[in-house]
Amino acid sequence: MPKESGMNEPGKSLSRRSLLKGAGAAAAGVSFASVLAACSSDGDTSTGGTGGSSDTTTASEGSGGGNGGEVSFGSNFSDTVPKEALQKSIDGYEFGDEVKVNTIERQAYQENINSYLQGNPDDVFSWFPGFRMRALADEGLATPVNDVWDILGDDVAPGIKATCSSISDSNQYLVPYYFYPWGVFYRKSVFEDRNYTVPETLDQWVSLADKMKSDGLTPIAFGAADGWPQMGTFDYINMRVNGYDFHQSLMIGEESWESSEVRETFKVWTDLLPLHQDGPTGRTWQEAAQSIFGDEPECGMYVLNTLGMGQQAAESDQEGALEDLDFFAFPEINPEHGRKAVEAPIDGFMLSKDQADNQAAKDLLAYLGQPEAQDLYISADPSNLGTHDGTDTSVYNALQQKAVEIIKTSENVSQFLDRDSKPAFVSEVVIPQFGEFLSNPGNIDSILKNMEAQKVEIFSN
């Protein structure tokens, strides 16, 4: 990806970015001293950070050069494909032999993150940016990684850098690895056979859906039993109706769920529900995804992410399902906000507490943040995209290329409702109340009233 890619558009992100630059410089001064102290003995072996960008060499010289050393690595890459891909990536690291990977089942890892980090955590651990990262940073459970970001420089889109930065102290706490954008997925063959055109606005989308209905297709697949897929739909509708900034304020508890803005979002969603598969709460996301594949697909489209759809295409009985798969950006609803925001959850790595002097761990993080490591990972798990602009996009499949294109034209990157907001609010309020909405959309007044009441309580601390 060339340097000018990403989200270099002006606007909010710019001011945040310049703010970060200042803070980053200040923090770099502090960490530089500590790094010097840590590297008093050995000479000038090259760092783990390799190739990709010209910034690397200067920055690694500046940080005194790494010389390996044992690093323990807490990983939640527990499924076979990601686990092997990560291992491949680590094997490509100069000091890969000294990295002790400790893999924990993904769900359990996420649920036990607090006790894990308070106990005897690994030096480097997998996590998500945005609110979830900031919560850990604010509790003092993580160490800033500004020196790693000095190496990454401008080769990572500013929107991604912003979400990897703390708001309270402007440090970076996470090194991004890959991301997987959300969109509206469909099959090229289905669209070609029936002469469907990709919609750009809500009206076009609705008329496409009506056409599908008359052709005997259920327009939009929907599986909500797992609790999270419906969040993607909500995030997009809310960002399209009210904009990225409003959405983020709502997520961190600063806007009311009873506001007219949120009501409008739910009104749009209510109108769209008849175009979805009915009874979503009894259907898993995998079942919903499978309904768009096959010779006689039940559904025409599905709102999900490249990661999940890539997996399900590979698992479907349909020959060449992955090549047949395509997606478009969630349609525009309010012209004021257009399609500026994209939902693209990022996975990355953080440094656990009291690791400021652990140069070996920082070198590993620097390696993971750069193209060499990311290319190796993506080659084994092609449902994601590398976060570094230098990753080799020429090997990307059509789906990944499309994702790159959408990211390029987006101004803001949201993480996903369960990463942008407080976990207690998401799991105890959003999921049950969204479930109630999907079963009884007519109860929206009492649902929003309850959400606001519980939000006040949960965010008051």
Added chain:
Amino acid sequence: MKSSATKLTDSDDLMTPKAAPVRRSRRRASDRLSLISMVGFPAFLHIGLVWIPALLSVILSFTRWNGIGGVDNIEFVGIDNYKSITTINTEFVPALTNNVLWLVVLMAVSTPLGLLLAVLLDKNLKGGRFYQSALYMPVMLSLAVVGFIWELIYSRETGVINAALGSDVDWLGNQSINIWAILVAAIWRHTGYVMILYLAGLKGVDKSLKEAAAIDGASSWQAFRDVVFPVMKPVNIVILVITTIESLRAFDIVDVINGGRFGLELISVLITRNVGGAASRVGYGSALAVILMVVSLVPIISFLSTNLRKEQAS
């Protein structure tokens, strides 16, 4: 000091076996030792592992704590957690009713069904061992596996039931039927458990009792009702207890199906999500746990008090 003194007496005692008063003190010392080890140790474990954590839960239930940092981060909030649970938590009432429903249904369906199967199997039917294993099999599967199996059966588009009946019922999503669908799975599993316990009980009934009843002209139903069933009273009590426990700790099946949401709420699920899950609301979850504890105390106390009263009477 005391123990070394005892030891000394012991060895003295061995050397002078005739000293009667010393022997008495030796017996008392060993009595005390066995008393301490047999009562003290279990009591210590019980207090340390049951009562202290229970007490701490009660204390935590009046606090707000996200589980991060030391004890100084714990903030006392009075009865706020209880207030919030009973007023704005929309999952609490469904969870409580589902737990009660679970108990009533297991009691009312699994127990008689298990007893019936046990009586049939006790008649040494042909292939009895096969039926016995087949019916007991679900008990050996973990509830998580049971949940997974039934997920495949109930799935709306790809499930066995809808495919066989050609129906389009949303078994797991429709909030007015999904709890019943899950209860069928729970019954399927629990019945095997009840059956095996009754079977063991029936095998333990003295044959001469049945013969005596038959000689006295009792029909097989009368013999069962008036002779065999009363003899199995201890088994009945065990079944009552395990059924109560099963229904209060029910968790795995709904957790596998949809994480215990959308009509499948259970108190245990709410506790786990709040205390152990990503939510990290330790105080709030503790308050839920205290509520579950109080709920479980009701059947336990009433059961114990009636039984103790009967024991005393007899």
